[in-house]
Amino acid sequence: MNDPIPFRPAAPGSQPDNNSPQYRSTGARHPKQPLLGWAHTVTETTGPQFSPSHFPPIQDLSAGSMGERIIVRGRVTDEDGRAVPNTMIEVWQANAAGRYNHPGDTHDAPLDANFKGEGRVFSDANGWYQYVTIKPGAYPWGNHANAWRPNHIHYSLFGAGFAARLITQMYFPGDPLLALDPIFHTVPDADARDRLVSKFDLDITRPDWALGYRFDVVLRGRLATPMEG
Amino acid sequence: MTAATAFQTIGPYWHLLEHSEQADLTRFGAVGERIVLTGSVRDGNGDLIADAAIELWQASPVADDSFPGWGRARTDANGVYRFTTVKPGPVPGRGNTQQAPHFAITIFARGILTRLCTRAYFAGDPRNDADPLLNLVDDPARRATLLAQPKGDAWRFDIVLQGAGETVFLDI
Ligand SMILES: [Fe+2]
Numbered sequence: 001m002n003d004p005i006p007f008r009p010a011a012p013g014s015q016p017d018n019n020s021p022q023y024r025s026t027g028a029r030h031p032k033q034p035l036l037g038w039a040h041t042v043t044e045t046t047g048p049q050f051s052p053s054h055f056p057p058i059q060d061l062s063a064g065s066m067g068e069r070i071i072v073r074g075r076v077t078d079e080d081g082r083a084v085p086n087t088m089i090e091v092w093q094a095n096a097a098g099r100y101n102h103p104g105d106t107h108d109a110p111l112d113a114n115f116k117g118e119g120r121v122f123s124d125a126n127g128w129y130q131y132v133t134i135k136p137g138a139y140p141w142g143n144h145a146n147a148w149r150p151n152h153i154h155y156s157l158f159g160a161g162f163a164a165r166l167i168t169q170m171y172f173p174g175d176p177l178l179a180l181d182p183i184f185h186t187v188p189d190a191d192a193r194d195r196l197v198s199k200f201d202l203d204i205t206r207p208d209w210a211l212g213y214r215f216d217v218v219l220r221g222r223l224a225t226p227m228e229g
Numbered sequence: 230m231t232a233a234t235a236f237q238t239i240g241p242y243w244h245l246l247e248h249s250e251q252a253d254l255t256r257f258g259a260v261g262e263r264i265v266l267t268g269s270v271r272d273g274n275g276d277l278i279a280d281a282a283i284e285l286w287q288a289s290p291v292a293d294d295s296f297p298g299w300g301r302a303r304t305d306a307n308g309v310y311r312f313t314t315v316k317p318g319p320v321p322g323r324g325n326t327q328q329a330p331h332f333a334i335t336i337f338a339r340g341i342l343t344r345l346c347t348r349a350y351f352a353g354d355p356r357n358d359a360d361p362l363l364n365l366v367d368d369p370a371r372r373a374t375l376l377a378q379p380k381g382d383a384w385r386f387d388i389v390l391q392g393a394g395e396t397v398f399l400d401i
Contacts, residue, residue: 011232016342023238025340028273029390035400036365042288042320043348044401048299049292054257079230092245101244104280106233107375118245154240162286162333163401169237182273186342187235197294220233 003026006040007163007220008079015060018184019177023182024143040163045222047162050088060132064114067096067134069210072170072198076127078158079221083127089217091119091131092154107139112190138177150184160221170215171197181227237378239337241280244303254285254300254314259296265383266349268309270336272299277308281338289317290328308355311383314352322361329356329363336388346401349386352376362399371397 018030020041035210075082094100123129187193204212270278292298302310322328336345366372374396377386385396
């Protein structure tokens with residue numbers, strides 16, 4: 001039997017270090033022992049496949065909610081530019097006032113009874129996805145004095161195998177808080193950071209209805225040739 | 230080539246996408262030996278972590294309409310997660326090797342920017358002795374962090390993110 005083709009290691013500078021002191025909560029939550037290197041096996045090269053019948057899509061988070069309605073559209077590809085089709089994308093976010101519908105969020109901003117803040121969509125055969133929501137508000141957090149998170153939408157993707165799993169955040173263009181955000185800046189490479197910022201897109205914008213933002217996601221690709229044992 | 234999109238922490242509010250039934254991988258009628266995998270998650274101060282998302286993936290039995298192979302569970306106020314699933318069998322390793330039955334376990338949480346990956350094997354399974362991954366860990370105490378222990382009706386797999394008893398995490 002042929003060995004499975006491993007996923008590619010992360011490009012230098014493209015991923016945060018779990019030991020990032022500027023984000024204080026990493027202090028006691030990052031391993032101090034070196035990670036154990038491991039050539040991918042079927043455990044890492046295969047992964048869950050989600051069907052819309054078991055995981056029903058939630059494509060409109062905005063219905064009845066207060067705030068600025070927006071359309072988010074983008075394409076999921078791998079590092080070689082190939083579409084990742086029919087893959088599940090989970091999103092979650094604060095409401096327009098910067099408050100999560102979550103018992104742990106004590107920010108003094110109003111809850112919106114109509115806004116739960118959970119979405120779930122699937123990419124199409126060419127990797128494209130789209131959902132409708134409201135623009136999330138900024139919110140304060142306790143990392144340092146007068147710390148505020150930039151507007152963001154959380155993303156969760158699974159891709160073609162366990163090793164391709166991704167949890168990230170989509171930001172908005174022109175946000176003055178991005179320059180000050182320690183979490184955003186844990187990504188060393190400026191180009192990799194820039195790709196976390198969505199782009200305003202007039203072609204996605206629907207006349208008389210909602211602004212459109214483009215956010216593409218790249219999942220790990222596979223090494224071209226099988227790695228030796 | 231465009232490098233993969235950067236990770237950003239799952240944060241403290243990921244429960245907005247939590248559906249507690251996802252911790253039960255047998256909910257679609259899977260056949261096989263049902264087992265419970267449970268354990269606590271602690272940080273480098275010895276404190277229990279009550280806001281983590283734990284994900285489980287198993288390549289065996291092969292996922293189908295009755296078995297998703299994947300589950301997600303929160304750690305509760307006591308820092309404890311709990312899955313119900315079907316006991317995995319062995320799966321092929323690289324070359325001519327065989328891997329002992331195991332779960333791939335992922336920890337996401339506030340304060341973890343990417344994810345932490347480990348494996349839970351079954352203590353006492355004779356196939357562990359020939360498992361290529363377990364055999365990379367020489368120190369018996371470190372190796373033991375990869376073994377779930379039978380406890381009552383469940384298998385117990387405690388996770389330590391940092392410091393004394395730190396779990397072996399994998400560079401996936
Ligand atoms: Fe957030």
